[in-house]
Amino acid sequence: MKLDILREMNRERAARRAVILITDTTDGGQRLVREAEADHDPLAPELLARFRSGKSGIVEAEGRSLFLTVQVPPPRLVVIGAVHISQALAPMARLTDLDVTIIDPRTAFATPERFPDVNLLPLWPDDALAQLPPLDRYTALAALTHDPKIDDPALVAALKVECFYVGALGSRKTHGRRVERLTAAGLTSEQISRIAAPIGLDIGAVSPAEIAVSTLAQVIAALRQDRRRAPT
Known part of the structure; x- marks a missing residue:
């Protein structure tokens, strides 16, 4: 060469x-x-x-x-929210060879003690994403804070660049309000429809660890089924 x-x-x-x-x-x-x-x-x-x-x-x-x-770039998972679900999700995702980043401006939650050996950015999403390689079609994003001020900017960024997976925590009622906000932010109905909400496969998950399992399974399914990475 x-x-x-x-x-x-x-x-x-x-x-x-x-x-x-x-x-x-x-x-x-x-x-x-x-x-x-x-x-x-x-x-x-x-x-x-x-x-x-x-x-x-x-x-x-x-x-x-x-x-x-x-x-092709290795797949990665960007998690918005240093919450209990994220604590279970991060190590499991790393076992599947996903490169994991946790973003949360709430420094009481985003601590190295709670997230050892994980790329942790205690910043607002706009600032954190500016420090990372740009989101792309080989990136999955999971918004888990329940706080629109934190989740929404990341969701907008992920949907605009067509991340292969975009999921958000919350009930259908919560998601309905989210749809209204994202529509007001200028996203199309087609873009918004790509959000997996409520997040995760429907396995009856209750605990944070179970929700993490269902979320990771949904990410892997999207990765393997996505048109850019599906087997020919």
């Missing part, structure tokens, strides 16, 4: 942008295609399928054998 291509791939990885390296197995020629550019590439159907699956492999095109090296 040429050094300039390797450097570019590393830059894209650091920025959490998906790319595919196309290598001609006959002459060794290589070129890099970013996900944002794939629609206009001669190999668009195959590239888009590979971005969806995240799997590398060989493809035949125009009589040539090409190896597609797929590099």
